[in-house]
Amino acid sequence: MTTLNMLGKPCPIPVVEAKKALLQGQDVTVLVDNSIAVQNLEKMAAGLGYGFSYEQKGEAEYAVTIIVKNSGAEPASCQVMRPEAMPFDASSGQIFLITGDQIGISAEEPGKKLMQTFLYSLAQLPKAPEIILLINAGVKLAAEGSEVLDNLKAIAEHGADIRSCGQCLNYYGLTEKLVVGKITNMMEIVEFLTSSRRTVTI
């Protein structure tokens, strides 16, 4: 359990810091000084499917506990609200789900070459897919040491929102080495894939 002292820190800093720790798989206790921050932490926990509870320690001190692995029991104090965390479909577009650092599974060498050519070609298009999700070894493409960073950056510049799976980055030891795009999680990936966007799996 990690404790984050967020007393005196305005929203959204407590949520941002708590989420960072949670995405690393750590349970957190967050100390905040107002009930609004408690509610914002609760929305985040509910949206990401984490267990939430809090305790008022003093007039201006609340200890909020968020557990990554929810045991399934309904947290007792989670009564304020339970917003649905579906992403708002501001514009319907295309999702590219990239599940590896090569295309196909037959042979590694041509597979990697194919992926490079694929991303190079995608970078040449004037309009990129709306969202590119990188999972499993696909996260290597967006991290230090990748040979396709320039192409991915160009694709991002053409409007793609590139997100890499946090758990996968962690597995490959690349969490601190992500160069292009943001970190995501399975909840968010599932929400994207079940939105009205079209999905292409590479």
Place this chain on the structure above:
Amino acid sequence: VWALSWPPKESDAASADAMQKAVNSMRRLNRYAAEKMLRFNISACTDVTGFGLLCHLLEMCGNSASAEIWPEELPIINEAADYANDFLLTAAAQRNRNHFGKRGQVDSLPFALQELMFDPQTSGGLLICVDTEQSQQLLNVIQKDDSDARIIGRIINPYDHNNIIIFGGKK
């Protein structure tokens, strides 16, 4: 503007672009729309600022009218919805949500949309109530200078204290 006052730290191209859209929106004067609306039958008008769209609308409805919002018509900056889904949430938006309470079926809407409608605006636009038969004409005139203007809903009767604001599709 909506949820953009706290952009993510990665200053990637998308967020820089979103920031520019937000700055453009905040710099836009309400003066032109305000001058034009005077030629129409306006029953109410407010500039949407710190209380967000829903609480300003709630205030406008008072205890005499209800309103229907058409979420798909709301002009939003797409990245603002992404940031809301990343839980970059302000304290003021939560205070607005608490103030709004149970006076509308907000909880059934997508989370980002809820947040954006509660989000405080640094320099928001005008929320204007105009006679239905004049609404399209007023929109056309306003859009000459402000292309993002939209008809986002309608005032309905009767007044229902437990459901002052409802959500639906454009009729």
